[in-house]
Amino acid sequence: MREFRVIVIGCSAGGLQAMMQIVPELPKEFPIPIILVQHRAKEPKDLLEEVLQHKTKLNVKQADEKEKILPGYLYIAPPDYHLLIEQDETFSLSSDEPVQYSRPSIDVLFESAASVYGAGLLGIILTGANQDGTYGLKAIKSKNGYTISQNPKEAAFQLMPESAIASNAVDQVLKLQEIKQFLINLTSDV
């Protein structure tokens, strides 16, 4: 099995519930950093980090600019900023225009991650009600990364995974339980 250096996950409506099914069984020493863009409002009282931290042994942390990307962490894009990855494998943020009405945008993270990690990148698209992420998955494919979409049949909102699948940018279509198992299997290899 190939070795991934980073996992990027994108989701929108219904995403928190989906993530809560994926992360609980990942071990504290999970060797690959996970970076999540969940579309979110820019409300000051946003509990996304707290709720996910409650469910996982990984360290859940809002990504900071210039922060070094480390294993054992689940990083989350902050509200109202795009999250990008620099060549030196640190985060950067931008206030550029929303993409697909979204800031943070999945496409923006996925595209910049693809150009840094190439074949070492795993991109996952979950439930959502818009098409953000499709372009990003294509960018990952074009750099020889690997891509997974949640099975739209079980997704709370189908459009996001359906759009990704329709664009031929997806290597595997899996249910949440299978995605969870896929990630757990990555650890047994190392």
Add this chain to the structure above:
Amino acid sequence: MELEEVELREFLNKLYLNFGYDFRDYAQASLKRRICHYLQLKKINSLSELWDNITSDNAALEQMIQEISVTVTEMFRDPSFFKSLNKHVIPRLKTYPFFKVWVAGCATGEEAYTIAIILKEAGLLERSIIYATDINQRSLRKAADGIFPIDSMKNYIANYQQYGGLGDFSQYYSAKYNSVMMNKELSKNMVFAPHNLAVDSVFNEFELIICRNVLIYFNQTLQNKVINLFYQSLCDFGYLGLGSKESLLFTDKRKEFTEIDRKEKLFMKTAK
């Protein structure tokens, strides 16, 4: 479209050496994204084609600078920041007979107008000069015109209300067709001037400097340089306001500022 790192670096070097625009120490990921977008927009296939384009046509150069520099801004973005500013900084500004504010990297000026409204409501507008500077000349002209799309107002009104503004936001502009024009009273004491944070130096002394969501576009070297520039430009006990995700962490001046509001990224220069 895919740009090679080396190719981009060479382009940025040439841009600096020939025109003085220095993007070399910008955070590369988002800069690359904006340049790619510009190439797509103009249907240009390579950086060498872009180079021919901007060297033969001054307007094309200005347009490219416009597009690749960041121009996205709002009035009262992050209302809690301005609330904190109102609470911590305005009382001090009231003790000065006259003071100067620098809105650095002001883009199209929304934040300069925000400051003007806060000062107006504190009864301080007459005692102040607001310097609004940016690298981007076209943005500065827009800022000086004070004309903004009417569609943005809904968001600004909500921000203003969350901030706790004293009045009705609509008293600060007049609407016509699809635009609003900000009251001239607000910009009477504003100075709009080109200033390039990457290369230009100190030009005045300020009681307050606002520079929000600009440093995130710079690498650590340039962030450090700019914070030093701000430090030199502030009077003793002068205030510095940054964006909510920005910090002094990577700068050698971090110990020479006091945190006034950690969450809102409001700092005060500590006197020697």
